[in-house]
Amino acid sequence: SGGQQQRVAIARALATKPKILLCDEATSALDPQTTQSILSLIRDIHDRLGITVIVITHQMSVVEQICTRVAILDNGVVAEEGKVSDVFSAPKSSAARALVYPDGYEQTVTAAEGEGVIRVVFNGANATKTPLIAQMAMEKNIAASILSASTKSIGDKAYGNMLLGITGGREQVEKALSYLRAIPDIFAEEVKP
Incomplete structure (x- = not known):
C-alpha cells in the first residue's frame, strides 16, 4: 500500500547492483501522489546510480515524465521507437498517433468542414512564449481557428x-504550412486537405 511494495x-x-532496472507497470493502481513519489525515486536511481531503467507502462504520463526514449508496441510488435520528443512531435505509426494525438482528434478533424486542418507541435520556449497564431494572422494574413490545443511538460x-x-x-x-515550418522547434503537418 502507498507504493511500499514498489519501493521494496x-x-x-x-x-x-544491476546495470539495468526493469519496471513493469510500477505505477499502475497507485494514487497520483504515490505515483509521483515512485517516478521521482526511479528518476533519482537513474540519475545518481547511472542505471538504465526500462519502464513498461500503459500510462503515457509516465513516459512523458521520466523517459528519454520510447518504443510503442502494437499487438506485440514494435510499431515505432525513438526519442520521446521525436515520437511525440511527429508520430509515424498509427499506434503512436493514437497515443499522442489529442483526445477527440478524429472527430475534430471530421467536424472541420470546408477547412484544411494543420497539426502544429511546438517544443521548448515556443510552446508558451510565442504568439504563433496571432503573428501568422498579422504577417501572412492567414485566418486560423484553434480546433483543439494542449500544452504539457x-x-x-x-x-x-x-x-x-x-x-x-x-x-x-500551403502558406500556413510554409510559415510554421520556418520557425525553429515547430513541426507542422496537414492532417486534412
Whole structure:
C-alpha cells in the first residue's frame, strides 16, 4: 500500500547492483501522489546510480515524465521507437498517433468542414512564449481557428499540440504550412486537405 511494495521491490533489485532496472507497470493502481513519489525515486536511481531503467507502462504520463526514449508496441510488435520528443512531435505509426494525438482528434478533424486542418507541435520556449497564431494572422494574413490545443511538460520541456482550421483554400493552407515550418522547434503537418 502507498507504493511500499514498489519501493521494496526496487530496493531488492538494487541490492544485486544491476546495470539495468526493469519496471513493469510500477505505477499502475497507485494514487497520483504515490505515483509521483515512485517516478521521482526511479528518476533519482537513474540519475545518481547511472542505471538504465526500462519502464513498461500503459500510462503515457509516465513516459512523458521520466523517459528519454520510447518504443510503442502494437499487438506485440514494435510499431515505432525513438526519442520521446521525436515520437511525440511527429508520430509515424498509427499506434503512436493514437497515443499522442489529442483526445477527440478524429472527430475534430471530421467536424472541420470546408477547412484544411494543420497539426502544429511546438517544443521548448515556443510552446508558451510565442504568439504563433496571432503573428501568422498579422504577417501572412492567414485566418486560423484553434480546433483543439494542449500544452504539457515532457521531461523538462514544454510541449504543445494544436489543431488549426485554415480557411481560404489550398493556397492559404500551403502558406500556413510554409510559415510554421520556418520557425525553429515547430513541426507542422496537414492532417486534412
